[in-house]
Amino acid sequence: MPLIETKGAASAQGFGEFTQTSEAVYIESCFSTYLYTGNGSAQTITNGIDLAGKGGLVWTKRRDGAAWYHHLGDTVRGAGNILFSNATDANTTGTGAFTAFSSTGFSFDAAQSPAGVNFASWTFRKQPKFFDVVTYTGNGVAGRQIPHSLGSTPGCFIIKRTDTTGGWVVLHRGTTNPLQNFLYLDTTQAADTGTIGTGANSTTFTVTAGSAMNANGGTYVAYLFAHNAGGFGLTGTDNVISCGALLANSDGTADVSLGFEPQWILYKCSDNFSDWRIIDNTRGWSMAGNTATLFPNTSAAEQNAAVIGNPTASGFHFNAGALIADATYIYIAIRRGPMKVPTSGTSVFSPKINGGGVATITTNFSSDSVFFTDNQRSAISGNPSSQSEPVIDKLRGSLITLNTMAANGEQTQTNGVVFNNTGFVESLENSWGVTSNNCTYWAFQRAPNFFDEVCYTGTGSNQTVTHNLGAVPELMFVKQRNGTNSWWVYDAINGNTKYMLLNTSLGPTVSSTAWNNTTPTSTVFTVGTSANVNGSGNTYIAYLFASLAGVSKIGSYTGTGGTQTINCGFAGGVRFVLIKRSDATTGNWYCFDTANGMTVSSSPYLLWDSGVAQTTGNNGCYTASTGFTLTSNANGTVNINSAPYIYLAIA
8 A cells, every 4th residue: 555644844853954934835946857968068057946055966867879877966965976876886976976056056067068968957956845865874773763854754765875886775655565665776677575664754764774775884865755745835735746656557558647737757667677767848748759768777868769648737648558568657756837926927928039940049938838930921822721820839749730820730840849948949940941031939838827738638528628727717729639620719708608710810609519608717628519629539739828917918908090008917018919809800810029029110910810921010019018009000900990809918
């Protein structure tokens, strides 16, 4: 049976102490997957994790090319010390070590930074109910209790002897005898049925007398992971880490419910020989496209295997053949961030313009979804079904496009988007052959109360779909991924009995089969029986937006034909606005943004539903201090006298 943790106060002893405060804690301040490229010299990685003040662990691995050991360094053993998860070596110092742990990340020497080589890093900050690092000296006495400061019963702990060679002992609550049977992180072997640990509670874990965990005079480091212990979010009750077990089905599939969407998983078959595997959504773990996998027990390069599964809004799924049939697996899963509600639009949205071709776009946040276009729309050249207004997401896969101006299903591209921690690299324009044209990118980060996206499978019957927006969606774009149905749009102004189409200029249409006449909630939205949003066995994606003070606004106004200012409640004006006429009269989806220009003299626009080139010049929509201003220059587009409009504005 899984170990049931007991609650207790954090230890006051000197083994990775914490100071517990009432301040809200979020996963983005405690964990980071950060990708970087070596430059042939010492580097500093700024990932926003406070290791100097809080302490923690950094784990790095070369992704490409030749074999390369996993490097693990922590603040308790100190800078200059490294261990290798794929080897039994004792603690190593000198070349290849981490050189510093700072309040915003970590540094390493040139040996960990060969020029042009791609790396992944995972940083775990010490935090009650999440992670702890403990060092101790063995005494050879069975039943030795080691204090820790996790503040909850560990779901898993990994122990390594550091003064001499020794395996990486893993005790996990998902084994037959929880936290007693053991595996080795550096091997493929199944869980041993012997007992090497005798349990744990919220303040201590107990070890036996053997060399692996408690040799007299031996030195050890232990990495402790919590399980469903709460401690996070505004209420302090949100879980961010789960240490569980799953039983694969006879076809090698599995579905796991965590109560949150994960961003990172470490897993292994516990009753068969198999590699340990690490997957995460930063390197590539999506609905389609290869899954980037690294193996803690080997020095092998990253493997981009066929799709093995995907995260879901409340857990994760493994596809057929991804697991050993009828086998048991243990895992550590960490929640996707950010959890904190953003306070500025610049932290979650960025409009950019580039001259075309391969483009490195810096947004200063980790982008989850990119809508973009060739401003000249040369790619369509009379073919409105081409991918000239593509959308690419981490969740669906970096080569998988949808087109906002067409009913086409997903298309797999030769070139696409490579997401990173500070933006993305885009090369799709090369496929179009429009490398000299200006291209516009609208990059979004999924964030509470602002923007979310959900992939789901239709049932043909009314169903609710779980989302993680954390607020009631006021605008939703829903698109069938595997078919040629249009983009159906829900907006709170027209309500749950109507829909519009993002890929056409048509006005609202009454339908009970779209949203089943049901308004979304802060946790679910409802789809009816229409094949456009819920055909049996069909796959869909939904993009969800909400109004968030100072960040975004979904609203409505009536055109005057003259000058008027639309107050969005912003302090510095809009950087993006998407506007649609919302009555029975047709009207395009007009997009203005500050990257292209939203000034009194220049306000170009692009149409999200049409393949015409960008309309340049002064088109009567510009940024105002509280939102955006419309003038008589827009009296035939987004400011027609007496016409109603809806809009999405982002500060």
